[in-house]
Amino acid sequence: MAEIVVSLALETIRDLLLEEVRFLSGVSTQVKEVQLELQRMKCFLEDVDRRKHDEAIVRNYVKEIRHLAYRIEDVVESYAIQVPLERRRNFKDRLKRFSCIFREAGVAHKFGLQIEDIKQEISHLTAILDTYGIKAALARERSEVRAESKKWLRQTFAHDMEEDFVGMKGDLSQLVALLLDERRQHRIISIWGMGGIGKTTLARKIYHQGDIRRGFQAFAWVCITQECNPKDVLQDILRQLHSTTEKKAEFLSMGGRELVEVLYQVQKEKKCLVVVDDIWKEDDWESIRPAFPTAESNSRVLITTRKENIAKVGFPFSLKFLSKDEGWELLQKKAFSKRQLRERRIETDLMEHVGREIVQKCGYLPLAISVIGGVLSERDSLDAWEIVNKDMDLYLKRGKNNEGDGPIQQVLSLSYDDLPYHLKSCFLYLGQYPEDMEIDVEEVCLLWMAEGIVSFKDQGRHESLMDVAQRYFGELVSRSMVQVRVDLITMQFKSCYIHDLMRELCLEKIAEEEFFHIMDFRGGKHLKLTPPMYPVSVHRLGIYEYDSSSGEGIIQESTEKLRCLFFHTWHIDTTLSKEINDLGRLNLLRAVKFEKTNLCGTLVHEAFAKLVLLRFLGLKSCIMEELPSCVCKLSFLQTLDLRGSYSEPYTLEIPNVPWKLRRLKHLYLPGKYHIKGGGMLQLQDLDELEILSGFQSGESEMSSLNELNNLQCLINSTLSGNESLSQIIDNLEAKSLQMISMSVVDCCFNSGQGFTLLRKLMMTRNICELDVTGVTISEFPEYEFNFCLNLKILRMVYCTIEKDPMKTLEKLPQLRCLHLCQRSFLGKEMVCSEGGFPQLKELCLFDLPSWETWTLQQGTLPCLSTLSISRCPKLETVPYGLRFITSLQTLKFHRMPEDFLQGVRKGGVDFDKISNVNSVYIFDD
Structure with a gap:
């Protein structure tokens, strides 16, 4: 994987050469010579990777190349920083400027000596390859050919849960019966088996199963990491079992003993199901066990664990491996798309023999089969499958004498080794995040771009780098390298997490490649998850809950060449005064991430x-x-993320300097901000800006939006008043944005001009999400063909609509989420017509005081999954047509009239209308 390091070094040199006059004046020839050597190294490494050379001498050579590439990058960037700094310091004084020239000459001379030394080292390494007769691709320069972007053969795979649930339906039925059978004494039930066998998958199915949802009153799900904090676990469970905010706040101040007593009592008073996922240590279970009643309670606890001794604390339910047929069924679902199977584009009969051999070598383990299925999804010929089959033999032999997960870990390694080199670094990047953490996909993509992992060469004609990064991520998902959560409304990747076995593999490769270092201070101790600080340079460092009192400083000799520094913190009061003050010494940094950190009082x-x-x-x-004004000096800055940041009292002061960041591509402004010294935020010179989040009409220059020629996403923007809304609509009409999400407040659409403005808003292309608050609307305009063609989410609050809005809204072709809240409808009757709301998945109707009747015609709302009705005092009954909506999974009623609630409870006059719904929640308070 040294080719990743070489590629990143090439990207760095390319960026600096683009600004040769500023950064590399006088030495560009030498830099270009090194660039050529790096390109040759890259060719050689790609050849090594393709041929899978296993000789020790080649592996050692690859390691030497990796260190050499880092050294080249260090030398070039150090020069690029040092010379412009000297020029800025001495530019005003002519005499000092002459002395600066001599110093520059000295720096350039030193740089030249370092480059010569590097070239000699390259010659030495090349001679070694010649001596051992294995020189491969160094002698020739090969132009890099990029194929078109691979199609995602199985785009719906990651969230098509039911299809991929293979071989455990009997287990599901047995466990549901055990949990619901009140005659049995099994208060604690344990699902146990080896990593990757499907314990968590099965537990999730049980947790959301319809009979379980109807059979218990309260639910909680906690995941126990290998670094368990009992108090945090107990607080988490209590917060989930209690619905009131006041109670949740009380739990934070409780001690461990009190938490145990309160949780014990809650489970005696209510029938609760608590899932405790992934327990590794018996001591961890013993630390929380007293909080769970074992008698005189109808509550249940479901445990998942790899350890048999832990499973024996309750009724142990051992998961078995898949059968031969089940394994082959799962492999097909992972390797072939539904389209391929339907159209018979793949000769599955010819591949079945090889496929069944592969399943056997996977040990019939679901995770291993899923991962190899991801590899095979990229191959549609029998010959390609046979190559994978032979490679599996090689990896299984290597792992024969390994401890732990043994050959299965080697199967996972095969999936990693099969990744293109750019996806390897993408995957390893995920290893910086703590265990069981839900990872923000957008943030990961931004970091990949900052490091140069996302290549300009992969950009399509109309693609942004973010599009390329999302495509990279999609490839990892399609190979089952990561588990992904998809936003069910927008259908975009939202977050991801890594299975335990995959994370172990990731950390193993990180250590092997010296890709990342992690320092863990959680629990009052300092644990290094990846190799200890070597005498060589550390280039990426992730820190969990840094504790300055530990005496372990971040700024060390080995960290002076850091490229990336990430602080993962969980408490808003985290202070890093000394560390931030010393940050300037790490002047080669490309990415810095603080989160929930107090930066006040620091330099x-x-x-x-x-x-x-x-x-x-x-x-x-x-x-x-305030936001430091010095950010305007960061001329390479691509991403500035200020979401959620603030100063007292909760409004961040921003100097009017972001417009100077000419390379800025992604700007995320905080929820509340104002401009230092007054005036409006200027953005007009940001020619490369692609994503703008948090734009506010009251604090930002509206006309500057029209000059952002590269803008593709305008999200979380707030527009106040008719004039601001009219201006932005005019600006947006001239652009072809991919996504717009905005909040419209304090507008009036009742007058003639206002009604025209509302029509204009509804005809704006590519609005995907719209929040409308405090807006006066007597009625919606008649539907027109080009109304809200891409609108997926619409939330309306305090909008005082008098006439039924459903007549227009039900015709919006892409609408998937609709909220009408807090007097947004003042009429008495709503009607949803046959064929209306063809895509709507979520409908929330809240605080509609005049609403009395609701008619649902058969054939309306065909995709509705979740319906919430709250505080509608005059609505007497649920509509008869609700029984025809077979897609409905979840119903929530909150603070409704008692007669209404009596009707929907079991035995009530309206219960038959909702009896087919899996989960029904009724809240009286």
Whole structure:
């Protein structure tokens, strides 16, 4: 994987050469010579990777190339920083400028010596290859050919849960029966088996199963990591079992003994199901066991674990491996798309023999079969399958004498080794995140871009780098390398997590490639998950809950060449004064991420000013006096993330400097901000800006939007008043944005001009999400063909609509989520017609005081999954047509009239209308 490091070094040199006059004046020839050597190294490494050379001498050579590439990058970037800095310091004084020229000459001379030394080292390594007769691709330059983007053969795979649930339907039925059978004494039931066998998958199915949802009153799901904190676990369970905010706040101040007593009592008073997922240590279970009643309670606990001794604390239910037929069925579902199977584009009969051999070598383990299925999804010929089959033999032999997961870990390694080199670094990047953490997909993509992992060469004609990064991520998903959560409304990747076995593989490869270092201070101890700090340079560092009192400093000799520094914190009061003050010494940093960190009282202005090569600056949910004005000096900055950041009192002060960041591609503004010194935020010179989040009409120059020629996504924007809304609509009409999400507040659409403006808003292309608050609308205009063609989410609050809005809204072709809340409808009757709302999945009707009747014609709302009705005092009954909506999975009624609630309860006059719904929640308070 050294080719990743070489590629990143090439990207760095390419960026610096683009600004040769500023950064590499006088030495560009030498830099281009090194660039050529790096390109030759890359060719050689790609050849090694393709041929899977296994000789020790080649592996050692690859390691040497990796260190050499890092060294080249260090030398070039250090020069690029040092010379422009000297020029800025001495530009005003002519005499000092002459002395600066001599110093520059000295720096350039030193740089030349370092480059010559590097070239000699390359010659030495090349001679070694010649001596051993294995020189492969160094002698020739091969032009890099990029194929078109691979099609995602199975786009719906990641969220098509039911199809991929193979071989455990009998287990599901047995466990549901055990949990619901009140005659049995099994208060605790344990699902146990080896990693990757499907324990968590089965537990999730049980947790959401209809009979379980109707049979219990309260639910909680907790995941126990290998670093368990009992108090946090008990608080998490209690927060899920209680619905009131006041109670949730009380739990934070309770001690461990009190938490145990309260949780014990809750489970005696209510019938609760608590899932405790992935327990590794018996001591962890013993630390929370007293909180669970074992007698005189109808509550149940469901445990998942790899350890038999832990499973024996309850009724142990051992999961078995898949049968031969089940294994082959699962492999087909992972390797072939539904379209391929339907159209018989793949000769599955010819591949079955090889496929069954592969399943056997996977040990009939679901995770291993899924992963190999991801590899095979990229191959549609029998010959390609046979190659994979032979490679599996090789990897299984290597793992024969391994401990732990043994050959299965080797199967997972095969999936990793099969990744293209750019996807390997993408996968390894996920290893920086703590175990069982839900990972923000958008943030990961931004970090990949900051590091240069996302290549410009992969960009299509109308693609942004974010599109390319999302495509990279989709490839990881299609190969089952990561588990992904998809936003059911927008159908985009939202977050992901890595299975335990995959994370173990990821950490193993990180250590092998010296790709990342992690320092873990959680629980009052310092645990290094990846190799300890070597004498060689550390280039990426992730820190969990840093504790400055540990005496373990971040700034060390080995960290002075850091490229990426990430702080993972869980508490908003985290303070890193000394570390931030020293940050300026790490002047090669490309990505820095703080989160939930108090930056007040630190020398953050001075530190950030020195990070001139920074591409990514993440300050999400941080406290600071103001955004440092020195960010305008970060000329390479691509991403500035200020979401959730604030100063007292909860409004961040921003200097009017972002317009100077000419390379900025992604700007995420906080929820509330104002401009230092007054005026409006200027953005007009950001020619490369692709994503703008948090734009506010009251604080930002409206006309500057029209000059953002590369803008593709305008999200979480707030527009106040008719004039602002009219201006932005005019600006957006001239652009072809991929996504617009906005909040419209304090507008009036009742007058003639206002009604025209409403029609204009509804005809704006590519609005995907719209929040309308405090807006006066007497009625919606008659539906027209080009109304809201891409609108997926519509939320309306305090909108005082008098006439039934469903007549128009039900015709919006892409609408998937609709909320009408807090007096947004003042009429008495709503009607949803046959064929209406063809895509709607979620409908929320809240605080509609005049609403009395609701008619649902048969054939309306064919995709509705979740329906919530709250605080509608005059609605007397659920509509008869609800029985025809077979897609409905979840119903929620909150603070409805008692007669209404009596009707929908079991035995009530309306119960037959909702009896087919899996989960029905009734809240009286």
